[in-house]
Amino acid sequence: MNASLHRDNRKRDTVFGEFKNINNLHIPDGYPIKPTFFHHNGKYTSQIDYFLFDERIIQQSNPNVKIAMRHPTNTSDHTLVTANMALKVKRCSLRPVKIYTRPNWRKCDKSSYKSTIESSLDNTSGEKKFSGTVESRIQKLELTLHKAAKISQASKEAKSAHRNWIDKTNKNQDADQEKLALKNKKRHLRQLQRQAHASKKEKFINEIMQASEKDSKTFHKLIKQQRSNHSSNTDVLYIGNEKFEGESILKAWTIHFEKLGTPNHDKNIFDLERFHLAKLQNDIIFENQHSKKEIKQATPEEVKSAIKNLSTGKTSDENGICSEHYKYAVDELSEEIASIINDIFSDLDVPKNLKNGLLTPVLKKKKDKTVPGNYRGIVVTSIFSKIFESIVKGRLEYELLPSQNPLQRGFTEGASSLFAAFITTETILIYRLLQNIIRTCCTGCRKGI
Template sequence: MKIDKTTTQLVKIYTRPNWAKCDTNIYTSTLKLELECKSLRKESSVEERIKFLVNSIHKAGKKSIPKYRQLKSLKTVGKDIWNKKISQASRESKNAHTLWKKKINSQQNADTEKNNLTIKKGKLRQLQRQAYATRKENFINDIMQASQKDSKTFHKLVKQQRSKHDTNTDILYIGNQAFEGENILSAWQKHFETLGTPNFDENIFDLEHLKLSKLQNKIILEQDLQNKEITKATPTEIESAIRKLNTGKASDENGIVSEHYIYGH
């Protein structure tokens, strides 16, 4: 991975385990030994048992996979508007400043270097302004194209509208109606009233999913009222589900991926 030298921050991440180098015998035996430990008691809470399981999985991974989940620092080229052109212009501006400073320190004529530094700084500021303008233009286009189903864009707008950021939208469309200035607040009120009102139009609502959800809730309620125990999943069903898991996916908050289960069952 090539990292730009004009970095602004360090990000620490855990490297993904190389499952191709996993010793499955060591992994399964270590995991089995850990799970048979007396610490996994039935009287312990669910949270404690989950924590114990996570620790056992990682312990087995460390023993069976070389360089398992090592903490690595990555350099990034910054946030927001930073891009390759701005990075290059920033580097050239710094180099021009270094040359100008050397001439000044050696008490030589630095008019040429000063002019070059001014040009480089101007180019850098120009690229920054262009990047800000492009970002704002893209943001406005997102607003124009946002629909009622596009909750991600609307939540983004809500967050920015409440902040003091200088990219707050000047106009907002709800359907075919435009809202500007102080009326934007009314637009949000109208939008969230619409979101809070159930709409069972089959063109925008999954009626089949609603029907199945209600049926499932009804069955669970009936089972609970009749004090009937819900049948637990069998080991065969669990193993079948594990075999169907997709690999190569991102880990959860505990650092667990599907391979942890696939290699351990």
């Protein structure tokens, strides 16, 4: 409403003051009196941005409000107003959380990254660069990757800062010229921001118009994107008749996914016969595994091929490692990774840290977001486990593909489930044309949709 508490008695200022008094809101003692709004013509300023508090909060937290000086890159008409206060926050978890910063790989010095990893591996003696169990060796390897990424990014930033320093030492301008240049640059920045926003909007509209003429599917997809409500977060979850809200939502997710991962041996809910059969099959496989031929050792070439197949630009795993950590030092890391994987083959045991992951609930389309069962659990697994799985998958395909049913379409490379859907649809149409009865059986449709 562009109103101020520190100005003459204009009508909107009076209305704002009445609103403050009616709602029992106050400003703390020592509140700064400085302009927060600056007119673009440079002549008019006023203080119209405020933090208002309940009197109880002022007594308990003693908020400290500051009005910042205008920053040179701030193209807004308003400056920054901050409020600092002491709050008592209940800790939800006693487990310490390690926060990893994802490297900006475009700004990293790749040669410095590779040389740091190479020197770290060369400093260790023996065939195994990292000693200890498989799990500890993977942890040491990931710590080396983090260290190398930090050094390479700092190296790139230092070089850039040095270049900027050299450039600025060659320039000697007075304050008036700098002020004029700053004004022109800010004006140009505003202009570019408006152009970028208009260009983005125009491009989106053009996509809709072109799609409406050529591709109706894309047209409706873009229209739906424009109209859809992207908010899929929820403030409340229900598990049965129990309600969870606020911070207790995390507890609700824990209960839900623990229940999904824990077998229920109630014969009315769980298929006990199938469970015992599956357990028997696993026991037979375990008893016979030592009679199988020896597992072929993993080679650095297999590791390099698996790393090159990793997708880039994806989210980091729970240890802050992304595929770029491996891809930008594939030659330096391949031998050590092959050695760790060979230890896994020798022990016939996958370490626990390769089985962990970050689980994110994703709401299914058009479902009630207060019901945990309407979410898919999407898990981000360890990047090292993806390398291991890629090597194992490449070996198993030669064994599994000859015995796979030729009619299977799902989970088959180069064959989509849409092929089976097309055959089913055409068959139904033929039987409908012949006026004959056809019976179809679909399994797992409710959870698959």
